[in-house]
Amino acid sequence: MRPRFLLAALAGALLSAAPAAAETRAVLVGVSHFSDPRLAAFALPGAARDVERMAGALATLGVDRAALTMLTGDGATLAAIRAALDRLAAASAAGDRAVIFLSGHGTQAPARTADLIEPDGKDELFLAADAGAWDPRSRTVPGALVDDEIGRRIGELRARGVDVWMVIDSCTGGGLLRGSGTPKAIPPARLGIPAGAPLRGAVDPSGFVDGGLAGGGRLVAFAAAGPGAIAWDDGDGGAFTTALARAIAPDRPASFAALAAGISGSPRRGGTIGAFWTAGDLSAPLLFDGRSPDMVDFARALPPLPFATTLAIDRAGACKADGGNRPRSDGGGDLTLLLHCDHVRVDMAEPPQPLRIEAWYRDAAGGYTSLAPPLGLVVAPGRWANVGFTFVTRDPGTGRELPKGEETLVLIARDTDGKAIGARLLRFRAA
The missing domain is CATH 3.40.50.1460 (Rossmann fold)
Structure with missing residues (x-):
């Protein structure tokens, strides 16, 4: 299990179905x-x-x-x-x-x-x-x-x-x-x-x-x-x-x-x-009671988000005392390498219509964590939103090294009727 965020969310976990005899x-x-x-x-x-x-x-x-x-x-x-x-x-x-x-x-x-x-x-x-x-x-x-x-x-x-x-x-x-x-x-x-x-x-x-x-x-x-x-x-x-x-x-x-x-x-x-x-x-x-859905596969079947997103990375995270700012622009969805304690923020531009954004983080073990409120992040004309997390390579509580592998931030846009109309995948890996 490799949760990558200390400030914005807790980690998800393995998606294996519980056995029939689970209590x-x-x-x-x-x-x-x-x-x-x-x-x-x-x-x-x-x-x-x-x-x-x-x-x-x-x-x-x-x-x-x-x-x-x-x-x-x-x-x-x-x-x-x-x-x-x-x-x-x-x-x-x-x-x-x-x-x-x-x-x-x-x-x-x-x-x-x-x-x-x-x-x-x-x-x-x-x-x-x-x-x-x-x-x-x-x-x-x-x-x-x-x-x-x-x-x-x-x-x-x-x-x-x-x-x-x-x-x-x-x-x-x-x-x-x-x-x-x-x-x-x-x-x-x-x-x-x-x-x-x-x-x-x-x-x-x-x-x-x-x-x-x-x-x-x-x-x-x-x-x-x-x-x-x-x-x-x-x-x-x-x-x-x-x-x-x-x-x-x-x-x-x-x-x-x-x-x-x-x-x-x-x-x-x-x-x-x-x-x-x-x-x-x-x-x-x-x-x-059962398996969690695969948000990455769901997002891949959707068209791109109907608004721009900007990725920025800052090394001056709360869990690291040294290191200066290292802003980085959006890489167009390519794999982004991150260091321990890098703070990641994704800013969302104003959409042409009101939307609710689901934000899911899939860690290297396949577990999902929601980075958005239960009803989603609201973006609308004249209103912007962002989502952020701190990337870690070891559990801050125990110091245990976390599994390595590709991890994904999944953004899914839904209209006022709840229909999914677009998605964006941002991929990360430990440097």
Whole structure:
């Protein structure tokens, strides 16, 4: 498996069909209150209801309730979550499916010095029931599950050939924003977390799954809010989980992409679920029940895009301290050689009509990752768009060398009726 992007997306995985005997297991966590009395005001009863809703949604998909580990209330401690994830990994084999669901409060804290996986200088934290105040000696929050650990666990599952669906309904940053309901975040200051020095212009779309970038199993990740953004609970549960469960039943979507589109249009109290965070092989059939389609073959059968694209490459990526700028113009679709940490950006010119653009990255192992939102990138007269990623030759989380081979960025344009009308393939290889 060779994921090539650290900032813009997570990697896809091998496209082999799951065996007939594949089993699905899940760990569902809802942190509804905290044992620390200083955090009593942040009780979130809806998180426990989120676990029940997710369990019901998985039952609709045919998952046996006996295969679910559900942790809520006092049972949702960090030790219990870790033990449940350990059991999940021990019981899972190649071809199996693992679902990890976390609902509760999230926050952010300063990352370790020179942590290249965190271009914004912040770790995302999911707060377990025994979370407490910041410990300045260890520079950690007791009872917090850190994004790096989540990513490592995902990576270990995928390295064994297990397909992983990660769902997170929490904020990844504290803040006071206007909105209906309760923000699912605890401001870092309430935990005594130091602010740290912000990194200007740095963006970290990898969220809670840092480091889970390589492996043989497919990965899809859904989150109610990206890093630093807000998720909401209306008192009866998370708005995102409610929309997710409604989008699954009664009609099972054909793919994760169809599910994501359904969530975007699902009603909730006070509005609709709009932008949320996704990553991974959204083209995969729901719950990985079958093979993912081959986007490269599909794109090859289409005419060229009805607008120009420009490819630019910059060596000053967030995961490399040395090296200067090295802009490069579009090579007309020929194979482009890239170095570790090269940042790749494709700018799209204004089209003659409104279009939605799908952007898929096919790695050397044949896995696909979506680089576009669930409903696609919108391009229209007077409105341009771009897509970017950072090319890596080794997994930033583990340092493991990634397989070599040709990789492809696939751009597919669809009209307002959803018909595919054009495509562009951009091919890359490690220098």
